[in-house]
Amino acid sequence: MVKIKDIADECGVSIASVSKALHGNSDLNPKTAEYIRSVAKKMGYVPNASARLLKTNRSYNIGVLFVDETSSGLEHEYFASMLNAIKEEAESYGYDITFISHRFRNNNLTFYEHAKYRNVDGVIIASVDFKDSEVIKLVESEIPTVTIDYEFNGKSSVVSDNIQGEKDIVEYLIKMGHKKIAFIKGDDTAVTLKRFTSFYKTCEENGIKISDDYIKEGRYHIPKVSGTVTRELLNLKERPTVIVYPDDYSLLGGITEIEKHGLKIPDDISIVGYDGIKLSRLLRPIVTTYVQDSIEIGRQSAKKLIEIIENPKTTLPETIVVKGRLQEGKTVKDLNK
Amino acid sequence: MVKIKDIADECGVSIASVSKALHGNSDLNPKTAEYIRSVAKKMGYVPNASARLLKTNRSYNIGVLFVDETSSGLEHEYFASMLNAIKEEAESYGYDITFISHRFRNNNLTFYEHAKYRNVDGVIIASVDFKDSEVIKLVESEIPTVTIDYEFNGKSSVVSDNIQGEKDIVEYLIKMGHKKIAFIKGDDTAVTLKRFTSFYKTCEENGIKISDDYIKEGRYHIPKVSGTVTRELLNLKERPTVIVYPDDYSLLGGITEIEKHGLKIPDDISIVGYDGIKLSRLLRPIVTTYVQDSIEIGRQSAKKLIEIIENPKTTLPETIVVKGRLQEGKTVKDLNK
DNA sequence: CTGAAAGCGCTAACAT
DNA sequence: ATGTTAGCGCTTTCAG
Numbered sequence: 001m002v003k004i005k006d007i008a009d010e011c012g013v014s015i016a017s018v019s020k021a022l023h024g025n026s027d028l029n030p031k032t033a034e035y036i037r038s039v040a041k042k043m044g045y046v047p048n049a050s051a052r053l054l055k056t057n058r059s060y061n062i063g064v065l066f067v068d069e070t071s072s073g074l075e076h077e078y079f080a081s082m083l084n085a086i087k088e089e090a091e092s093y094g095y096d097i098t099f100i101s102h103r104f105r106n107n108n109l110t111f112y113e114h115a116k117y118r119n120v121d122g123v124i125i126a127s128v129d130f131k132d133s134e135v136i137k138l139v140e141s142e143i144p145t146v147t148i149d150y151e152f153n154g155k156s157s158v159v160s161d162n163i164q165g166e167k168d169i170v171e172y173l174i175k176m177g178h179k180k181i182a183f184i185k186g187d188d189t190a191v192t193l194k195r196f197t198s199f200y201k202t203c204e205e206n207g208i209k210i211s212d213d214y215i216k217e218g219r220y221h222i223p224k225v226s227g228t229v230t231r232e233l234l235n236l237k238e239r240p241t242v243i244v245y246p247d248d249y250s251l252l253g254g255i256t257e258i259e260k261h262g263l264k265i266p267d268d269i270s271i272v273g274y275d276g277i278k279l280s281r282l283l284r285p286i287v288t289t290y291v292q293d294s295i296e297i298g299r300q301s302a303k304k305l306i307e308i309i310e311n312p313k314t315t316l317p318e319t320i321v322v323k324g325r326l327q328e329g330k331t332v333k334d335l336n337k
Numbered sequence: 338m339v340k341i342k343d344i345a346d347e348c349g350v351s352i353a354s355v356s357k358a359l360h361g362n363s364d365l366n367p368k369t370a371e372y373i374r375s376v377a378k379k380m381g382y383v384p385n386a387s388a389r390l391l392k393t394n395r396s397y398n399i400g401v402l403f404v405d406e407t408s409s410g411l412e413h414e415y416f417a418s419m420l421n422a423i424k425e426e427a428e429s430y431g432y433d434i435t436f437i438s439h440r441f442r443n444n445n446l447t448f449y450e451h452a453k454y455r456n457v458d459g460v461i462i463a464s465v466d467f468k469d470s471e472v473i474k475l476v477e478s479e480i481p482t483v484t485i486d487y488e489f490n491g492k493s494s495v496v497s498d499n500i501q502g503e504k505d506i507v508e509y510l511i512k513m514g515h516k517k518i519a520f521i522k523g524d525d526t527a528v529t530l531k532r533f534t535s536f537y538k539t540c541e542e543n544g545i546k547i548s549d550d551y552i553k554e555g556r557y558h559i560p561k562v563s564g565t566v567t568r569e570l571l572n573l574k575e576r577p578t579v580i581v582y583p584d585d586y587s588l589l590g591g592i593t594e595i596e597k598h599g600l601k602i603p604d605d606i607s608i609v610g611y612d613g614i615k616l617s618r619l620l621r622p623i624v625t626t627y628v629q630d631s632i633e634i635g636r637q638s639a640k641k642l643i644e645i646i647e648n649p650k651t652t653l654p655e656t657i658v659v660k661g662r663l664q665e666g667k668t669v670k671d672l673n674k
Numbered sequence: 675c676t677g678a679a680a681g682c683g684c685t686a687a688c689a690t
Numbered sequence: 691a692t693g694t695t696a697g698c699g700c701t702t703t704c705a706g
Binding site: 338340341342352353356357360384385387388389390391392393 | 698699
Binding site for chain 1: 338383384386387390391411412414417418420421425428429435436438440450453454456560589590596615616620621
């Protein structure tokens, strides 16, 4: 492996000059600098990130903490595309990504310890249990963090606009003449609470009363659960005219169940999803859903984190709200007609 | 940050002793060692991977090279779940994952340079253009590599059993009485070639002749392309009784097109996918497809790479074939009835 | 059984 | 304009 010393020898200069030439920010003779750089290039020099880190305390490496338990974070399109956006944005600034986890060999590291072990300059946290003491410890540590879809006091975060999203959905449903609206909650998280509150509030603002029977507990990304809950809703004496699902994927379970009952979408019953996964546009009818801009969320979170890392003094904690958009689709019937 | 020196001071011993105690593999007095370890723990010591690397030349970091161009590798379930499996397996051995890419700030690094820059101990390569000179350079470098779904001479790889997979599909179709079998190829890769060859060979072995009209060029994961090609097949004078798609996702485009023609699956035409994504089990009818064991592929590749890293002398290059299984589903009609 | 010391590759303050 | 040098935190040989 070619190192600075090799270049110095080759050029007949000191290692300091090589280092300076490579950074281009010194009072070296421009010609010398240029020459050194050309030799470095010819020799195929690649800096050693670890050696540099030891000196500068900067790894140009950012940690990504994704859900760990179900280990399925990566398999959800919303997170996969977010991760991809984080990666791309980070790379454009010269940062790499390291996954933070804690099932690490025998000596189980905590999230914080893992982050220290790898000297990450900061961590992006998404899709975890934000009440977890390890997560809290990490957020409250000296390591810069940006959380996604959850806000910690005095910390930066990037959130999808769940309140507006759910509001848009409800207002659309009302516009389409729906009053009997059923709502299936996702797992008990801050996001779910926001969406549910927004759902309720928007209904109320529009003078619509939602029967308690129409509110169900579901799970994110588990079609089977949605299926079961859908059956309960379909069996009600007074059936809802539309069912709002926690996400597009779990909505699939609903579709199966609805079809099993011999009902047609949207003629017999309407359905709405959330997320806007690609599949929602491939199914027929196209699914009515709220498209979250996962790419923008990923990009913004990486950008914000790097800003904090590079300008710790002048960067204010901030919550960045990323807007989505309603995809009207064809799964909601217009009852006005 | 607490370092070895701090522990040494606290314990009144030398840093060498602390290091030895932490590794537990020396001739230190067991009691001293135990004491040092307890103090280290109490002080919240976390080793610094970079400092250790500088000395040992081992980063405990493995690079993962995924498709870079369409930047959608992560969004395909097959790769997402493979990546997740790689990550979990690697972590269980104390290794972290670093994505290898080449759009890195201004100084565009090659894959090899990026790998060197981060000192990865090895690289797992998947879903790339294996003819790319940068990829070849990386594979032929001194850095240990394991490739997925592609074999380099004298190098280790993990491959999904595409030949058996396609064979299983064809034999199943024949068992179901199909003779007019259409085949849509994926992008021009080694995997596609294997599947296609196996398809042809199996047909031939069973005395079935495939009209050239029935062989179409398609693309992986692009439903729209499959849709277009499906239309061509449906418009043939002598329509095939079954269409074999390059993957489950692109098959969706076929479904849409088939339904647009007012045809029913499988009564009017049968379809078969490949991959076995979760969705294939959620759709009704359940999709007939070949389930690739992406988790096992990921796991095996990580395991193999680590084996090479840790036992470079005694590990033989090897191609590990991971079997899948036919998911019979309900999208193929039994023509014998 | 324990410690001193060299050095991994690099940066940057401080000479010259 | 260029060079010398002191570490960053760690492992490991060799001496005691």
